[in-house]
Amino acid sequence: MDQFKDKLLSSFIVFENQLNGQKNKPFHQLRRSAIDTFETKGFPTVRDEEWKYTNLKPLFKKDYNVFHSSEESLEFRDIRRYFLSESDTYKIVFINGFFASWLSSTTHQNYDVCTFSSALEKYQDIIDEYAGTIARNEDSLTALNTSFAREGAFIHIPDGKVVDRPIEIIFFTTDGDNNTFIQPRNLVVVGQNSQCNIVERHQSLGNQHTVSNCVTEVLAKKGAQVTYHKIQNDAPNASLIDSTTVKQEKDSTVTLHTFSFGGKLTRNNLEFDLVEPGAQANLYGISILNDYQLVDNHTVVNHISPHCESNELYKGIFDDHARGVFNGKVHVFPHAQKTNAFQENNNLLLTDTASIDTKPQLEIYADDVKCSHGCTIGQLDEDALFYLRQRGIPHKEAQALLMFAFTTDALRGLKIGELKNKLNRLIARKLSVNIDFDL
Amino acid sequence: MDILDKVTRSDYKYGFYTKVDSDRAPKGLNEDIIRMISAKKQEPEWMLEWRLEAFEQWKKMTEPEWAHVKYKKPNYQDITYYSAPKKKKSLDSLDEVDPELLKTFEKLGISLDEQKRLSGVAVDVVVDSVSVKTTFRKKLAEMGIIFCSISDAIREYPEMVKKYIGTVVPRGDNFFAALNSAVFTDGSFCYIPKGVRCPMELSTYFRINEAGTGQFERTLLIADEGSYVSYLEGCTAPMRDENQLHAAVVELIALDNAEIKYSTVQNWYPGDKEGVGGVFNFVTKRGICERNAKISWTQVETGSAVTWKYPSCILKGDNSIGEFYSVAVTNNYQQADTGTKMIHLGRNTKSTIISKGICAGKSEGSYRGLVKIGPRAQNARNFSQCDSLLMGDACGSHTFPYIEIKNKSAKVEHEATTSKIGEDQLFYCNQRGIPTEEAIALIVNGYCKDVLNQLPMEFAVEAQKLLEVSLEGSVG
Incomplete structure (x- = not known):
């Protein structure tokens, strides 16, 4: 993590030089103070309460092109x-x-x-x-x-x-x-x-x-x-x-x-x-x-x-x-x-x-x-699953239907029709079934 | 508004100080002090070693800052770690207890005279650093129940103490547990033999009396297979401008099929209306459940300037049950960060958490709880409900539940609400001729009913009164 941090810090100097005329604008002052903040704080670790459950270390151990x-x-x-x-x-x-x-x-x-x-x-x-x-x-x-x-x-x-x-x-x-x-x-x-x-x-x-x-x-x-x-x-x-x-x-x-x-x-x-x-x-x-x-x-x-x-x-x-x-x-x-x-x-x-x-x-x-x-x-509710299977719906599809139903509360209110269709397809693919969920 | 104000502004009744000759150690904390404490208690060598190791660990630790409380950290070198009322050689009969002390306890409404007790409650009384009297010891011994101070237990039942102490709350568990392990002075020890149902409520009463001291008590409670015990704990302290430290460790061990019910009515001095003084209550309480065992924590927290307390259950055995019922009342400048940890390790383990917070004045109350379901805990079940009631617009109420699930068969529910007393409810009571103050007491009692119902009878009455008193003058 430290290695990549150092790379980012030195990249900032290169980045600054690419900016030409923009260097004197107020927004650039913000960039400068921001890089200082990053330099002092570094990448968050699991010791930070906000990152307790998500460890960024494996991610930033690698090297990336900036x-x-x-x-x-x-x-x-x-x-x-x-x-x-x-x-x-x-x-x-x-x-x-x-x-x-x-x-x-x-x-x-x-x-x-x-x-x-x-x-x-x-x-x-x-x-x-x-x-x-x-x-x-x-x-x-x-x-x-x-x-x-x-x-x-x-x-x-x-x-x-x-x-x-x-x-x-x-x-x-x-x-x-x-x-x-x-x-x-x-x-x-x-x-x-x-x-x-x-x-x-x-x-x-x-x-x-x-x-x-x-x-x-x-x-x-x-x-x-x-x-x-x-x-x-x-x-x-x-x-x-x-x-x-x-x-x-x-x-x-x-x-x-x-x-x-x-x-x-x-x-x-x-x-x-x-x-x-x-x-x-x-x-x-x-x-x-x-x-x-x-x-x-x-x-x-x-x-x-x-x-x-x-x-x-x-x-x-x-x-x-x-x-x-x-x-x-x-x-x-x-x-x-x-x-x-x-x-x-x-x-x-x-x-x-x-x-x-x-x-x-x-x-x-x-x-x-x-x-x-x-x-x-x-x-998933075993009874609901049983009900669906009793009616000839295969296990996987029955599960998918119930899972889709589980998520619908959060899908309601989508206004863009194209987006709805796209999401339905994405969800079906994610649940690996071939059902055209209709909202 | 005036009524509310009046209701939250009542005085602390237990704030008096009793002048008794006391035997004190010099201020400060170092190895010599620990050796001195150990020597005073005539402890065996292993106990001293155990304390010194804990002290070594403590020195490497830093005081935790994650809790949602603000306080001036105590100077650990400015505390007297040992202070005991001077006593005569042995305390076989009540006559030998300092009459001043007896009066103190009469004032607190606790009679140490076995004859005078109406109800069957055995009491162990701890003043500052030592246990002054344990009642009904002989009668309990007939059934094989050991109920005594932990110092006596270390001398008389060393194997048992050695086997269990530090197994539930290890020395290095946290900053305050390590400190306690190094310097604990007294506390209660209880052992219920196999298959015995303890016939009376066991209880410990803690009192901080001397100035400049801290209280570090340690309670160890072992319920052997198939036994049952109900245990109560109460506490008070004189009113002082300084902040006194109370860092306790409680360890409960419920072996197969055993049941432990642990109730606390905590009423340490909360500081005055400006937030000066009061007890810092930093407590580590934890119980371990073996197969089919059950541990139930009930607490009514009304005192302390700062509370930092999380009674927890490790549900190790299959089919074990953990319960946590809590009412935490904060007023004026009190701060409480309290909650529980339910750690499900065994199969079919169940836990219930009911936490009711009431905040008034400029106080802050937080619920902080952890529900953890391990990968092997098949069919674990948890239900948590955390409600907060706000009285007045200057107080704060917070909820920080942590839920970590690693098993698919787990069923976990968590619910929390925050609101103030419903105006329509108040109106309804007023309409029926109930004055606002009484109406509030009524509503608050109803709100806490789920928890108060869990308390043993005599305690429930006391707790109910305590709730009314602590909220006196806070209606708004």
């Missing part, structure tokens, strides 16, 4: 299956951390759907106002991302606009000789009473080890409605550390879906700040894992202002040697009265070698609140 060459041979038909639709979405596509313009469809009409690098050049005022203000810069991995932040998705919706199509953000890594380490940085600013739907995906196209340390900042202004979907179905050697921080103003609604089906190690840090009354945060997650996969969902909902609401529902199914970690924290600040916060985490364990470590936490400093959390771990 700088990559751009890949231009990839064609749309090769990767068609990773997209929701050919033409009905906005697309921001990256390959090895570089923007792939020929695969993307961006826009500047009415709203901006483009890249973080072009925003750094063109929308200096927006970058200065928002970038780095929402993310947790004291966190060492977020700081590491900030210090190298240059490329990623940039979405800026002005007040009163409804984005007509879903926005797809996809990060590809391609097979090279070396292991790849990429650090995308996304910024989403949604203006007053505006609406948008976002689908994010990380996909490794080779067999090499890939680690993405991705940071996303989302600001939902007054009355904004944002739905953000994260599809995690990566190759067996790909790992993802995703940190998403959402700040919500008055009466805004942000719904975040996390679908984890693949990847070697997936860590989702979701943090919501409800800073003005009436904000509503919804967090839904489905994890279906097998093999030696690990998914670690860490969520924090900060009820800073009164009259806010948060709903959290995470479902997990773990097979083979898969490991699941859930750590959900609801923090109600003093004076955040009339808070409603609900949290639920249900898990199915299918083998004795799979394991679950869950830690739902409540930290409450106000008295007029309704907060609850529940957490269960169990198996």
